[in-house]
């Protein structure tokens with residue numbers, strides 16, 4: 001469903017030296033799988049998520065979504081896929097502070113359709129923030145804002161969810177709730193979760209380990225340390 005072949009992402013510094021943020025990465029996520037990407041800060045998790053979603057272009061290599069190369073797609077086709085088929089949870093939440101929580105969630109869909117409104121309210125209820133629906137996000141805690149971003153990522157019922165540290169601002173019980181919500185979508189939704197926190201990947205089908213811009217191994221979550229110790 002989502003595949004990357006031979007990806008490298010190269011940055012150059014002011015002296016024109018090359019720096020590999022990703023080097024020769026191959027990646028496959030099947031339909032309905034939850035795949036974790038784990039590795040320390042700077043290992044390339046976010047870069048890989050951005051490239052897989054088409055938000056960033058690799059220096060070398062190709063990404064295929066449902067057997068179509070992103071590389072050959074027009075800007076509009078790619079934007080359409082992102083809008084209709086992808087959901088994003090970024091490390092920064094990118095909420096619009098002059099819109100209400102509900103309008104932030106609805107910003108990614110056709111707001112004239114009542115069904116989206118009901119879906120959005122339902123998500124806010126599941127996430128425990130329905131009481132804030134008409135509030136502006138800047139009045140909320142960072143954890144509550146993260147939940148708004150999660151509701152926005154799910155409202156269009158995406159085929160693929162790209163989640164970069166989705167529980168970073170949440171306490172343990174809220175983090176578990178969010179991971180349970182994401183895991184409940186397995187089977188119909190492909191979910192990619194980048195994190196440095198082992199403990200949130202218990203429900204992943206596979207975990208890809210990253211180090212220094214490379215994927216070094218793939219394991220089952222059961223082989224991750226049992227403690228909440230992070231990499």
Ligand SMILES: Nc1ncnc2c1ncn2[C@@H]1O[C@H](COP(=O)(O)OP(=O)(O)OP(=O)(O)O)[C@@H](O)[C@H]1O
Nearest residue numbers: 011020021039040041042043044045046047048196
């Ligand atoms: N725009 C950029 N210019 C130069 N180097 C960059 C840029 N973006 C990322 N990098 C570098 O690429 C490497 C991989 O970064 P990336 O953010 O993908 O790692 P990460 O594993 O997601 O880390 P974190 O968990 O801290 O977000 C890092 O060394 C980072 O400094």
